[in-house]
Amino acid sequence: MNIDRIEFNSWMERLMERFNLLDEKVKEIKTPNFEIDGEQLLDNQDVLQLLKISSRSLQRYRTSGKLPYYTISGKLYYKLSDVRQFIRDSFNRNSKKN
Known part of the structure; x- marks a missing residue:
């Protein structure tokens, strides 16, 4: 499977956005204020x-x-x-x- 650079970067950006959302959720659960x-x-x-x-x-x-x-x-x-x-x-x- 071959993908071009633009498509790869797009996937990586979406993946990083998901990681950021997960990170925020974990912090909310881990440290209730x-x-x-x-x-x-x-x-x-x-x-x-x-x-x-x-x-x-x-x-x-x-x-x-x-x-x-x-x-x-x-x-x-x-x-x-x-x-x-x-x-x-x-x-x-x-x-x-x-």
Whole structure:
């Protein structure tokens, strides 16, 4: 089977469009955005990856009150703004030590 370059490019463009649509659908399914008061909520896994810490460290930050959290249906969530503030506070503490 022989196809010319124009037809091949057309097929490839349609194929790439389909891949892009599938990619968007997978992202929608994979990362549902939970919000409270119009603010994005992160789950434990999101925060662990964002801060690059262990689950034990995250537990310490919760129990010490350094990182506020919310329990919804038995699952822990964190407001994105609280996590960002925690990062700022941690950065400021470390800057003052040096």
